[in-house]
Amino acid sequence: xxxxxxxxxxxxxxxxxxxxxxxxxxxxxxxxxxxxxxxxxxxxxxxxxxxxxxxxxxxxxxxxxxxxxxxxxxxxxxxxxxxxxxxxxxxxxxxxxxxxxxxxxxxxxxxxxxxxxxxxxxxxxxxxxxxxxxxxxxxxxxxxxxxxxxxxxxxxxxxxxxxxxxxxxxxxxxxxxxxxxxxxxxxxxxxxxxxxxxxxxxxxxxxxxxxxxxxxxxxxxxxxxxxxxxxxxxxxxxxxxxxxxxxxxxxxxxxxxxxxxxxxxxxxxxxxxxxxxxxxxxxxxxxxxxxxxxxxxxxxxxxxxxxxxxxxxxxxxxxxxxxxxxxxxxxxxxxxxxxxxxxxxxxxxxxxxxxx
Amino acid sequence: xxxxxxxxxxxxxxxxxxxxxxxxxxxxxxxxxxxxxxxxxxxxxxxxxxxxxxxxxxxxxxxxxxxxxxxxxxxxxxxxxxxxxxxxxxxxxxxxxxxxxxxxxxxxxxxxxxxxxxxxxxxxxxxxxxxxxxxxxxxxxxxxxxxxxxxxxxxxxxxxxxxxxxxxxxxxxxxxxxxxxxxxxxxxxxxxxxxxxxxxxxxxxxxxxxxxxxxxxxxxxxxxxxxxxxxxxxxxxxxxxxxxxxxxxxxxxxxxxxxxxxxxxxxxxxxxxxxxxxxxxxxxxxxxxxxxxxxxxxxxxxxxxxxxxxxxxxxxxxxxxxxxxxxxxxxxxxxxxxxxxxxxxxxxxxxxxxxxxxxxxxxxxxxxxxxxxxxxxxxxxxxxxxxxxxxxxxxxxxxxxxxxxxxxxxxxxxxxxxxxxxxxxxxxxxxxxxxxxxxxxxxxxxxxxxxxxxxxxxxxxxxxxxxxxxxxxxxxxxxxxx
Numbered sequence: 013x014x015x016x017x018x019x020x021x022x023x024x025x026x027x028x029x030x031x032x033x034x035x036x037x038x039x040x041x042x043x044x045x046x047x048x049x050x051x052x053x054x055x056x057x058x059x060x061x062x063x064x065x066x067x068x069x070x071x072x073x074x075x076x077x078x079x080x081x082x083x084x085x086x087x088x089x090x091x092x093x094x095x096x097x098x099x100x101x102x103x104x105x106x107x108x109x110x111x112x113x114x115x116x117x118x119x120x121x122x123x124x125x126x127x128x129x130x131x132x133x134x135x136x137x138x139x140x141x142x143x144x145x146x147x148x149x150x151x152x153x154x155x156x157x158x159x160x161x162x163x164x165x166x167x168x169x170x171x172x173x174x175x176x177x178x179x180x181x182x183x184x185x186x187x188x189x190x191x192x193x194x195x196x197x198x199x200x201x202x203x204x205x206x207x208x209x210x211x212x213x214x215x216x217x218x219x220x221x222x223x224x225x226x227x228x229x230x231x232x233x234x235x236x237x238x239x240x241x242x243x244x245x246x247x248x249x250x251x252x253x254x255x256x257x258x259x260x261x262x263x264x265x266x267x268x269x270x271x272x273x274x275x276x277x278x279x280x281x282x283x284x285x286x287x288x289x290x291x292x293x294x295x296x297x298x299x300x301x302x303x304x305x306x307x308x309x310x311x312x313x314x315x316x317x318x319x320x321x322x323x324x325x326x327x328x329x330x331x332x333x334x335x336x337x338x339x340x341x342x343x344x345x346x347x348x349x350x351x352x353x354x355x356x357x358x359x360x361x362x363x364x365x366x367x368x
Numbered sequence: 369x370x371x372x373x374x375x376x377x378x379x380x381x382x383x384x385x386x387x388x389x390x391x392x393x394x395x396x397x398x399x400x401x402x403x404x405x406x407x408x409x410x411x412x413x414x415x416x417x418x419x420x421x422x423x424x425x426x427x428x429x430x431x432x433x434x435x436x437x438x439x440x441x442x443x444x445x446x447x448x449x450x451x452x453x454x455x456x457x458x459x460x461x462x463x464x465x466x467x468x469x470x471x472x473x474x475x476x477x478x479x480x481x482x483x484x485x486x487x488x489x490x491x492x493x494x495x496x497x498x499x500x501x502x503x504x505x506x507x508x509x510x511x512x513x514x515x516x517x518x519x520x521x522x523x524x525x526x527x528x529x530x531x532x533x534x535x536x537x538x539x540x541x542x543x544x545x546x547x548x549x550x551x552x553x554x555x556x557x558x559x560x561x562x563x564x565x566x567x568x569x570x571x572x573x574x575x576x577x578x579x580x581x582x583x584x585x586x587x588x589x590x591x592x593x594x595x596x597x598x599x600x601x602x603x604x605x606x607x608x609x610x611x612x613x614x615x616x617x618x619x620x621x622x623x624x625x626x627x628x629x630x631x632x633x634x635x636x637x638x639x640x641x642x643x644x645x646x647x648x649x650x651x652x653x654x655x656x657x658x659x660x661x662x663x664x665x666x667x668x669x670x671x672x673x674x675x676x677x678x679x680x681x682x683x684x685x686x687x688x689x690x691x692x693x694x695x696x697x698x699x700x701x702x703x704x705x706x707x708x709x710x711x712x713x714x715x716x717x718x719x720x721x722x723x724x725x726x727x728x729x730x731x732x733x734x735x736x737x738x739x740x741x742x743x744x745x746x747x748x749x750x751x752x753x754x755x756x757x758x759x760x761x762x763x764x765x766x767x768x769x770x771x772x773x774x775x776x777x778x779x780x781x782x783x784x785x786x787x788x789x790x791x792x793x794x795x796x797x798x799x800x801x802x803x804x805x806x807x808x809x810x811x812x813x814x815x816x817x818x819x820x821x822x823x824x825x826x827x828x829x830x831x832x833x834x835x836x837x838x839x840x841x842x843x844x845x846x847x848x849x850x
Contacts, residue, residue, distance in 0.1 A: 067753055094759030104754035108773050118758040121768065147619075170758060 013175070013205065014041040014064070018358045019073035020229075021059050033059045034070070035089050035229035040175045041207070043173075048216035050240075051226035052252060057209040058101075060226070061176050064207070065089075085314045093123060097167030103159040105151040111138070111162050112147040115169045121168070130169075139166040141195050158186030161195055168199075175199070179210040186283040213253065213319045214285065217241050221277040225249045241320055257284055257317045263301070264310035273297070277315060284317050290323050296326055298348060300364070304342040305330070323368050331361035338364060379654050381590040390806075397621055398449060399471050403434030404619075410447035413576055416477070416597055417451045417617065422534060434576070435539055436813035441623065442467065442617060443816065453595050454618030455511055455554075458540045464638075465816055468623035476609035481559070482592040485607050486586050494591070494609045497562045503612050510541040512846045522564040530571040531563035532581045534800065537594035538813040543572070545810055548644045549651070558612065573800035581605060582706075583800070586714045638725040639820045653828060655721065659803065660790045660836070662725045667732025667767050667789070674737025679744065691739065697733040701727065702795045724796045728789055735785050743778025775844060785790040787833045794829075805830060 021034040031146055041047065049057045062068035064075060066082060066089050075082050082092050114135040119125040125133070137142040141161040151159055160180055177196065183187045193215050200206060200219040210216055212314050216223060216237070223240040225233040225248075233240060233249045244250045259280050261273060274294065275335040281290040293315060305311060305328060313329040330337075336355045338346075347353050352367040395437050398404050404421075410430040411417040422426055430447040433439035435456060443465055462468060482490055490643055507515035533557065535543050543553035551572040562571040573589070583589040595615065598608045630638070640646045661844040677689035696704075705727045713723050747770045755765030797806035810820040816820070 034511070054679055065757055067756060089756075090759045090761045092759075096757075098754075098757035100754065100757075102748075102749060102750050104748070104750035106751065106754070106773075106777060109656055118760070121764070122759050167758070 013078060015039070015076045016041075016064075017074045017076070019058070019060070019063060019231055020216050021063060021068065021072050022071045032286055034063070037073070037229075037231055039224070039231055040182050041205070043205055044221055046206045046220050047208070047222045048220040048237075049207060049214055049222060049224045049226055050211070050213070050252070051224075051232070056229050057226050058178050060208050061098075061178050062206060064174075064176060065093050065098055067098075069268045073102060078269075091121075094170055095173045097172035097175040098173065099160070099163050099167055099177045099180050103151075103156070103183075104165045105166070106319055110148050110150055111143065111154075114151070114162060115162065115166045118166070119169050134165070135170060137168050137258060138162075140168075141165045141314055142191070147153045154185045155188060157191045160184065160188075160192045162193055164192075164199070172204075173206070174205045177206065177210070179209050179211070181210070181212060186279055189283075196333070202236060207322070213241075217320075225252065227252075253320055254318060256318065259315040262310060263313060265292045268310070273313075280317070284319060286322075286324055289368055292349065293326060296366055296368070299345070300326070300328060301368075304338060304346070305364075308333075308337060323355065326366045326368065327357075328364045329361060330363075332341075333357075333362040334360060336364070397470055398619065401513075402471065404449065405447040408446070408760045410441040410450045411452065414439040415452070418498050418601065419449075419801040427771075434813060434814050435537060438580030439465065439467075439620075439816050440818060442620065442670050448621065450620040451617060454616045455542060455595065456539055456618060457620065461540060461816075462620070462623075463626065465503060466626040470621045472621045473617035473619065476614050476616050479595055479613040479615050480580075480598050481594055482584060482602070482606040482608055483554075483590065484587065485605065486611050487607065491607060493566070493610060494562060497565055498558075498612050500724070501558070501561065503558070504834060504850050506557055506612060507554060510557065511778075519561055519564065523568055524564065525567040525569060528566075528568045528664045530569040531566065531590045531591065532589045533570070533572045533593055534557050534583050534589040534724050535572065535574060535592065535594035536577045536580050538574055540814075542595045544613035544814055545574075545648070546643050546681050549647050554613075555595070559591060559593060570838055574802075574806075575798065575800040579798055579800070580816075583679065586680055588710070588714070634648050635820050637818055639811055639815050639817055640784070640824075643814075645814075648802070648807040648810055649804070649824065649828070652802055652804040653832075655796075655802060656790070656793055656804040657832065659721060659724050659793050659796060659801070660786075661730065663732055663789060663793070666725065666729035668736055670729060671740060672732030674733050675740035675744070678737065678741045693734045693738065696731055701792055702798060704731070705799060707793060720796070720799045723799065724793070724801055728793065732785065732789055733790075736782060739778050739781045743774040743781070747773045767780050779844055781840070783837050786836050786840060788838060790833055793831065 015038050019034055019037040020032065022030050022032045024030050027232075027335075033054075036068060037060055049060065050234055051057055059068055063070045066075075070083060073083070075098075077092060081087070082254070093303070105111075106117065106150075108209045109117060112131065112134055112190065115137060116127070116130040119130045119133070120127060135144060135147065137323075138147055143158060143161050144167065145153060146158065146162075153161070153294040154162065157202060164180075180196065181192050184192065189212070193212065196206075197215075197219050207219070210215070217252055218237075220237050223233075223235060223237050224231045225240055225244075225246075227248050233244060233246050240249060241253050243306075244253060257280070259276055260270070277293055277297075281293070297313070301313070308330045310331070312329045312331075314329075315324070316327060317324045334357050336357075343353065346366065350366045350368050354363075356363050356365070382674075394463070397404070398407065408428040408430055409417070409421055410432060411421070412435055413431050413433055418431055420430065423428055430438070430441050432441055435452060438452065439450055439457070442446040449470065450467070455646070457465075457467070481494065483494065502517055505514070505517045509516050533556075537555075538544050540555050543551060543555045544554040556572060559572075560570040575583070580589070580592045580594075586594045592606070596602070596608070598613070600609060611768075617618075630797075640649070674689050674692065677685045680686055680689075699707075704723065708725045709720065709725050715727075719724075745826045751769050751773065752762075752765055754767040758763065760768065793803060794805035796803050797809065802810070802827055808825040811821040812818055
């Protein structure tokens with residue numbers, strides 16, 4: 013359906029220097045595929061997506077959609093874009109129109125759908141994304157997650173064959189990511205061709221039929237979720253999919269901001285979908301800081317989480333110490349609460365790691 | 369609500385002015401120039417009297433910008449004596465103002481008309497006319513209320529250019545706007561007869577002395593009148609006709625025996641009903657409205673062009689738009705108006721109103737162009753991308769999505785600019801357009817009443833501003849249904 017050949021994109025900076033974001037991208041996309049594009053920041057994921065509907069015209073290379081070269085000069089891009097919807101990171105709802113008007117505007121203007129029919133279809137779509145109640149409000153009164161759901165409904169209203177999702181949850185508060193992802197999950201099952209640029213690894217693994225791992229301006233590795241996440245070929249892919257999310261604090265006196273840490277842990281757990289571990293992490297942290305490690309300052313505390321394996325750990329490090337200062341009582345108290353208690357002496361100092 | 373506020377404000381303003389205008393003390397009545405010692409003398413800027421008394425250290429001078437201002441200075445007690453040409457005020461005016469002529473100076477001056485330097489043929493025509501006309505009888509009619517002198521029969525040739533006259537004096541009996549807005553007075557009578565003798569229609573415009581001299585020099589006007597003394601200094605820049613009158617200085621003071629006091633109703637009648645003065649206001653209103661609306665129209669069209677240049681991909685177009693903005697911003701509107709009228713369009717025969725419209729449209733283009741550009745820039749780029757990604761063409765995306773949002777953001781600024789344009793048009797009096805402000809000045813200089821004409825004009829400007837504001841709001845909101 014879509015084939016990309018030797019696509020490259022070079023941006024010119026205002027100072028005259030250039031930066032090549034896409035080097036040489038080649039791929040074939042079949043109808044009905046749900047493709048997640050993952051990879052480190054700045055490797056051209058969004059640029060590739062935006063090149064597909066020519067919002068970012070490529071510097072060289074070809075994109076063939078249904079046998080037609082859309083990069084050819086003078087190609088009617090408005091026709092192409094009607095069958096290729098796009099959902100943006102920043103939603104981009106039309107602020108001067110109500111939710112319903114946002115959705116019916118394009119079908120009425122471009123497909124000449126009669127108003128009554130357009131409204132009926134729009135209400136159907138709004139029900140599908142759970143926003144029917146808000147049909148007559150203006151976007152400014154909606155939350156980020158609600159806006160994004162309306163934006164999805166808006167692009168669906170044009171009956172596109174392909175939808176491009178450009179980091180649809182990156183601008184959202186962690187609490188709202190879920191509602192948007194569940195709408196996309198639903199869509200993925202409907203047989204629509206979808207390309208999704210995302211940082212949500214679990215989501216990518218669950219919904220996609222295929223994963224592009226992009227790195228250094230090319231599609232570094234291309235395969236099924238199983239291949240990419242369980243048996244990646246390249247070491248860069250492996251490092252990326254197994255990357256560890258961290259929350260880190262340096263505690264140098266007793267007067268640290270415990271409330272702030274509490275809030276951050278809360279957000280961290282929501283973001284990585286481990287709210288079940290939140291209370292335990294909080295209790296353990298309190299016990300360690302105020303009882304067992306009370307006399308040890310300064311120390312560094314880290315909360316880590318590996319998304320794919322689901323391993324979460326609390327990590328306490330006291331620099332310059334070469335033996336454990338945990339008492340037996342402390343060990344006895346901690347051990348039943350955690351999966352594993354590791355005490356080790358490193359070159360930097362002494363470390364206690366609690367796997368939960 | 370707004371109107372209510374204006375009314376309250378006006379009352380405060382009125383009572384303040386009344387409170388201020390009652391200061392006068394008991395000074396002696398001078399009978400000669402020597403008697404002037406210790407008094408304050410009111411005269412006009414650039415007049416002979418200013419030069420004459422500047423050097424006398426025992427006299428204080430109150431230099432006003434026009435004759436009516438100088439007269440008012442005396443009426444309100446800012447000065448003791450008003451000195452000017454003895455014929456400046458009619459007996460009726462003196463009585464109404466509660467003034468009297470204290471004494472007449474011994475000097476005498478030749479009074480003549482000013483014309484463009486070196487125009488000998490025209491000078492000869494004028495001098496021949498003056499020699500063949502019963503000037504003494506005409507003067508007797510205007511100054512001493514003698515019998516009227518019938519004008520000989522004349523025919524105005526079809527399509528003849530009018531004799532364009534300018535003056536800086538709007539005081540009876542020299543030259544003044546009388547019944548129905550017609551110019552009258554000694555100078556006007558002579559010049560009208562002269563125009564008719566040439567088979568040409570007559571035309572008179574009122575503006576300050578500086579503009580008058582400029583108008584003569586640039587050929588915008590044929591004759592400059594208004595009780596002009598022939599002085600050597602003036603001869604350097606203009607030529608004079610033969611003198612037609614000999615004039616003495618007159619010294620006017622407050623007449624303590626008179627009880628000139630008018631009720632508000634009388635003042636309103638004097639300022640608006642007498643001599644059909646309301647017509648000046650109506651004409652001024654129409655002129656102001658015409659200049660404002662046409663300037664907004666053309667300025668907006670030009671402004672769209674400026675905005676398009678500013679947003680162009682071509683660097684030189686952007687540079688041009690910036691230069692244009694800097695140029696317009698760097699020149700006071702009044703100076704631009706004078707340059708366009710007296711230099712750029714000097715010999716094109718363009719009417720003053722048209723030049724004013726061009727001037728204001730040029731200024732408005734710069735500011736409205738900036739507003740359009742800023743409003744469009746304030747719409748996030750994502751809106752355009754969303755429109756394009758749905759399949760709208762770039763043009764439709766702009767018209768349907770970006771433009772309505774830009775209007776929402778820019779409309780208050782745009783309306784503010786329109787209102788400030790309306791207020792700026794009050795400077796067109798400098799090129800002899802009788803707009804609303806100038807209308808109030810014309811009335812003021814005849815009735816010597818500052819408060820009522822200014823108050824009415826203030827209220828009219830306020831209503832105009834309100835009308836423009838709500839009119840534009842209504843128009844745009846209906847059109848775009850936002």
